[in-house]
Amino acid sequence: MSYATSSDQSQMMSQSPSPADAGAVPDLVKIGQIPTNTAIDIETDILDPVVHSDTFCRFQLQNKGILHSNSKIILRLATNSVAGFLPVGVGIHSLIERCALRVGTKTMCEIDDYNHYAGYKSMFLANEHQKQREMFMSGRRLAHKPYYSDYEGANDFFGDVPDLTTKAERVGLDNGAAVTSTAAQATSLEVREWLRTSSSYGPELTVSLQELFPFLSQNQLPLFMMNEPVTIELFFSAAAQERLCLPESASGSTATSFTIDTTATQLVADYQYFPQEMMEQYAAQNANLSFTYSDYRLAKRTIDVNASGSEASSGQLIINVGGAGRLVTKVFTSLEDNNIKSLSMLNKYHSRGLQRVYSGTETARFNGSLTSNVKYNDHFLYPVDVTNSAQQFHYLVGAEGMVPFVNREEYNFEGQGLASGTYEGWQQKSEDNGLANNFFYQAYKLNRNERVNSRGIELYNTWDKIKNSKATEENSCTLRTYLEIVRVAQLVDGNMETFFA
Amino acid sequence: MSTRQNLQVTPSNHTSTGTISYKDGNPLIQFIIGEQERMLVGSSVRLVGDLSIFKADDTLSTGSLRMSEQLGVYSIIDSLTIKSQATHQVIEEIRHFPRFMASYLPVTSSANDNAGHLGMTALTSVNYDNQQHTVVELPTARTTGNSFCINLPCGLFMGQNPIPLMANGAGGVGGILVEIQLAPDSNVLFDEDGSSTSDAVKDAFYQLKNLSISCEVMTPDPSVRVAPANTFEYNSISSYFTTFNSTNAIVNFNLGLSRVLGVFGNIISADKINNRGENGLTNNYPVNSDTAKSAAKIEQLFFTRGGERFPLEYNVDTLQNSNQTFDSGNDTADPQIVQEYMNAITQFSKLRRTSASPLNTEYTSGLATVVNKKVDGGSTAGIGVAYDVISGQGVDFSSVNWGMNMTCDLTTDSPQAFYLFVHSKQTLAFSQQGISVVR
Numbered sequence: 001m002s003y004a005t006s007s008d009q010s011q012m013m014s015q016s017p018s019p020a021d022a023g024a025v026p027d028l029v030k031i032g033q034i035p036t037n038t039a040i041d042i043e044t045d046i047l048d049p050v051v052h053s054d055t056f057c058r059f060q061l062q063n064k065g066i067l068h069s070n071s072k073i074i075l076r077l078a079t080n081s082v083a084g085f086l087p088v089g090v091g092i093h094s095l096i097e098r099c100a101l102r103v104g105t106k107t108m109c110e111i112d113d114y115n116h117y118a119g120y121k122s123m124f125l126a127n128e129h130q131k132q133r134e135m136f137m138s139g140r141r142l143a144h145k146p147y148y149s150d151y152e153g154a155n156d157f158f159g160d161v162p163d164l165t166t167k168a169e170r171v172g173l174d175n176g177a178a179v180t181s182t183a184a185q186a187t188s189l190e191v192r193e194w195l196r197t198s199s200s201y202g203p204e205l206t207v208s209l210q211e212l213f214p215f216l217s218q219n220q221l222p223l224f225m226m227n228e229p230v231t232i233e234l235f236f237s238a239a240a241q242e243r244l245c246l247p248e249s250a251s252g253s254t255a256t257s258f259t260i261d262t263t264a265t266q267l268v269a270d271y272q273y274f275p276q277e278m279m280e281q282y283a284a285q286n287a288n289l290s291f292t293y294s295d296y297r298l299a300k301r302t303i304d305v306n307a308s309g310s311e312a313s314s315g316q317l318i319i320n321v322g323g324a325g326r327l328v329t330k331v332f333t334s335l336e337d338n339n340i341k342s343l344s345m346l347n348k349y350h351s352r353g354l355q356r357v358y359s360g361t362e363t364a365r366f367n368g369s370l371t372s373n374v375k376y377n378d379h380f381l382y383p384v385d386v387t388n389s390a391q392q393f394h395y396l397v398g399a400e401g402m403v404p405f406v407n408r409e410e411y412n413f414e415g416q417g418l419a420s421g422t423y424e425g426w427q428q429k430s431e432d433n434g435l436a437n438n439f440f441y442q443a444y445k446l447n448r449n450e451r452v453n454s455r456g457i458e459l460y461n462t463w464d465k466i467k468n469s470k471a472t473e474e475n476s477c478t479l480r481t482y483l484e485i486v487r488v489a490q491l492v493d494g495n496m497e498t499f500f501a
Numbered sequence: 502m503s504t505r506q507n508l509q510v511t512p513s514n515h516t517s518t519g520t521i522s523y524k525d526g527n528p529l530i531q532f533i534i535g536e537q538e539r540m541l542v543g544s545s546v547r548l549v550g551d552l553s554i555f556k557a558d559d560t561l562s563t564g565s566l567r568m569s570e571q572l573g574v575y576s577i578i579d580s581l582t583i584k585s586q587a588t589h590q591v592i593e594e595i596r597h598f599p600r601f602m603a604s605y606l607p608v609t610s611s612a613n614d615n616a617g618h619l620g621m622t623a624l625t626s627v628n629y630d631n632q633q634h635t636v637v638e639l640p641t642a643r644t645t646g647n648s649f650c651i652n653l654p655c656g657l658f659m660g661q662n663p664i665p666l667m668a669n670g671a672g673g674v675g676g677i678l679v680e681i682q683l684a685p686d687s688n689v690l691f692d693e694d695g696s697s698t699s700d701a702v703k704d705a706f707y708q709l710k711n712l713s714i715s716c717e718v719m720t721p722d723p724s725v726r727v728a729p730a731n732t733f734e735y736n737s738i739s740s741y742f743t744t745f746n747s748t749n750a751i752v753n754f755n756l757g758l759s760r761v762l763g764v765f766g767n768i769i770s771a772d773k774i775n776n777r778g779e780n781g782l783t784n785n786y787p788v789n790s791d792t793a794k795s796a797a798k799i800e801q802l803f804f805t806r807g808g809e810r811f812p813l814e815y816n817v818d819t820l821q822n823s824n825q826t827f828d829s830g831n832d833t834a835d836p837q838i839v840q841e842y843m844n845a846i847t848q849f850s851k852l853r854r855t856s857a858s859p860l861n862t863e864y865t866s867g868l869a870t871v872v873n874k875k876v877d878g879g880s881t882a883g884i885g886v887a888y889d890v891i892s893g894q895g896v897d898f899s900s901v902n903w904g905m906n907m908t909c910d911l912t913t914d915s916p917q918a919f920y921l922f923v924h925s926k927q928t929l930a931f932s933q934q935g936i937s938v939v940r
Contacts, residue, residue, distance in 0.1 A: 126613065127613040127617065128611075128613065143613070144613060144616050144617065145612075145627075146612075146616070146627050146628045146631060146876075148628075148876075166628075166629075166874045166875065166876045167628070167629075167630040167874070168627070168628035168630055168631055168876075169628075169630045169631055169634050170631065170634075171616050171626075171627065171628075171631055356641070358640040358641065359640070362561060362640075362642075362643040362644070363643055363644060365640050365641045365643065365644055366641055366644050366645050367641050367644075367645045367648075369645070381507060382507050382509065383506075383507060383508060383509050384509045384713075388549050388550070388551070388648045388650060388711065389648050390549065390621060390622050390648040390649050390650035391547070391549045391648070391650045391715060393618070393621050393622060393650065394547055394549075394622060394650040394715075397618070398545070403614075403617070403618035404617070404618060405613060405617045405618065406617060406618075406621075407616050407617050407620055407621065408620050408621045408624075408635065409635070411621055412621070412648065414635070414639065414641075414647060414648065415634070415635025415636060415639060415647070416634060416635060416640075417620075417626070417631050417634060417635035447504070447505035447506070447507070447717065448504045448505060448506065449503070449504045449505070450504070
């Protein structure tokens with residue numbers, strides 16, 4: 001296939017213009033614009049994994065052309081008599097617990113607990129994209145719509161517009177299918193067929209390389225200039241409880257293992273070729289090629305939750321999350337309730353907020369708050385500890401440069417606007433099985449342009465009561481903190497070296 | 502290399518933990534971002550706090566009490582003024598701020614924005630009933646309230662360049678004073694069914710607490726010297742107000758602005774303003790005063806500059822024009838009017854997200870039970886025209902009048918309030934002698 005590029009190549013790529021002038025060779029590795037009269041050949045290889053089991057697979061790329069960052073890995077789950085469905089927030093990304101990109105024996109990029117990382121990143125996909133694109137490509141489908149009420153109290157509506165009022169008390173999931181409802185409320189919504197297992201079908205979806213390895217959204221790998229083998233490794237999550245969610249009707253099947261159909265796993269690798277002259281010139285001019293990129297490091301810690309009914313504030317926890325001696329640009333955290341797994345809509349890939357009490361006397365009601373701050377190089381990031389959850393949301397936006405597409409009750413558990421209706425039997429407004437209070441991610445942009453000193457970065461967090469999802473016993477949550485660290489890749493005479501900036 | 506720091510500024514005329522409300526006689530809130538050797542990152546400025554709404558007897562809201570789902574917490578800001586802290590000279594002032602936001606927000610944000618991140622930060626919603634249920638009737642209004650964190654859209658803060666906070670003589674504005682005038686409760690809270698005396702709405706009020714402004718400041722690279730006299734270019738919003746009450750509405754203003762990028766305005770029946778029985782912040786096309794409050798549909802529209810038609814050199818004859826051969830009784834707003842209005846607010850070709858739809862731009866009755874219950878985030882009606890979406894330099898209205906001539910079916914005595922906003926380029930010059938704004 002051959003085509004001429006235009007300035008509007010792909011909305012998924014960043015569009016920073018190339019500084020190249022007409023006489024120079026454009027920067028082929030940096031994703032952006034190149035002159036419109038440059039012909040590009042794209043060659044697509046369908047690669048089978050060189051090693052594959054239910055817990056691990058490895059692909060080896062061929063050292064030719066320039067690897068297109070939007071190349072895709074296809075994954076399919078095996079058929080199963082239990083109708084498990086992909087988590088609403090992360091879709092097929094739930095399968096990948098760890099991913100690594102290695103050049104020779106060197107690890108260029110590796111993300112641990114990738115499925116949790118994907119839970120955070122997926123929030124930033126616009127609802128429209130989730131509904132119209134991602135539901136078919138990766139199975140992510142966190143899109144919302146108002147659930148309008150019916151005039152007549154009929155127990156269903158299927159687009160019979162004259163029967164609807166203009167009133168929508170609740171907002172709920174929108175997966176492009178009709179919602180069964182009554183005049184009072186939406187009652188149920190089912191998962192689309194291609195996103196759940198059956199005895200004759202297993203969901204097959206894709207993950208793009210630039211999602212697995214975020215630096216590829218800025219840079220492409222010049223494989224033709226690399227002498228060492230480039231491999232992609234995927235480590236899969238546990239087959240039971242962690243890959244798929246179960247409908248409420250299958251609550252007794254939590255021990256079911258959902259295996260991966262290894263015959264379907266493939267890497268659809270797109271290699272780009274520019275005119276040979278241009279590629280040779282580029283290789284000659286860039287015999288010593290280096291670029292900076294972001295890599296992610298994970299720090300985990302357990303937070304205890306008291307038994308139901310006697311939950312208490314955590315008190316101020318000062319948590320050292322590492323980063324000593326590194327250039328860290330961003331820190332983001334999630335808090336997983338370790339008790340919530342497949343019996344929910346989001347599985348483990350959520351971030352719990354605080355408890356709320358909306359009944360009883362007015363003065364006894366409250367929305368719990370997180371008091372947060374970050375200290376590095378002996379100074380706090382914020383002059384005053386942040387307790388306002390809308391402000392924490394704003395800092396999340398600032399750190400990511402993009403807004404999360406989740407609503408208020410999903411983020412900070414304020415208001416009662418989520419639909420009471422069910423999704424595969426789980427109430428959408430439920431905090432234990434549904435969407436409410438499960439997107440309380442925090443992010444901190446370390447904006448002082450400083451290298452972190454030997455003491456590292458410390459999170460100062462005080463959680464109000466965290467609601468225990470267990471009926472009686474004590475529970476625990478896992479605090480995951482990802483550090484975005486600046487690294488440098490250097491390609492010298494075909495050999496890649498990476499080091500921290 | 503420049504570095505950034507976060508600041509959190511509490512009001513200078515209130516105690517930091519006190520509650521603030523219009524009802525209690527505290528309508529003015531001031532924040533001082535003091536003079537310092539740093540630059541303010543305008544886009545990072547956020548007003549942070551908690552909002553609670555109560556009925557007259559100080560009980561939690563129930564029943565038919567509402568606030569604008571389109572504006573959320575933006576509806577409480579009546580005017581926004583930014584001054585130099587050192588000289589108290591006004592750099593920018595937006596009066597009728599919620600009316601400006603009532604045009605700006607729905608045109609530039611989608612239904613999903615309203616339900617999602619704007620709902621989170623500004624307490625807006627995609628539907629009036631959802632907003633009422635989640636914000637106005639929040640069960641924790643007595644304790645924690647609705648947390649919000651909004652930007653303050655204005656030319657100075659939305660500009661790309663950081664604002665130098667240094668002393669006047671050192672090339673800065675000498676600190677910034679942000680003044681927020683709160684809107685009266687009667688224009689924020691209303692009865693959704695039009696009863697201004699219902700128990701739910703009578704003397705209902707809103708209350709703010711834990712107010713602060715958070716922002717980022719930048720310490721310039723010490724090797725880069727800031728010139729002692731400097732200029733700063735930004736896009737500003739100027740507001741104007743008039744009323745009309747005839748089938749031929751002729752509006753004329755001497756804008757006194759030299760680089761006008763576009764004008765846009767919105768209309769509301771004057772009887773809805775500051776009326777607890779009506780949403781004083783809704784946008785609608787003109788309506789008559791008959792029992793059904795029938796729509797006064799626009800038949801023809803043109804804009805003038807110095808008496809000549811400009812920038813469109815022809816009349817926009819709408820779908821409702823009696824000269825048209827097809828059904829002039831239809832309720833669909835003329836697409837050219839809608840498109841020109843949206844284009845005046847933000848370049849139409851770059852508009853990626855909007856709430857405007859055929860359902861919330863159509864002509865409807867002005868009855869509260871209709872206007873207050875529109876879908877897709879509420880009514881998005883308005884009138885406007887862009888003057889320059891290419892060069893960004895604008896059109897000179899410093900010495901010629903701006904005019905609008907609209908023919909509509911306003912055949913009864915029904916005064917219509919017309920809020921006009923002018924988007925123009927301005928230059929702020931500062932030196933040892935002080936600051937001046939070149940309009």
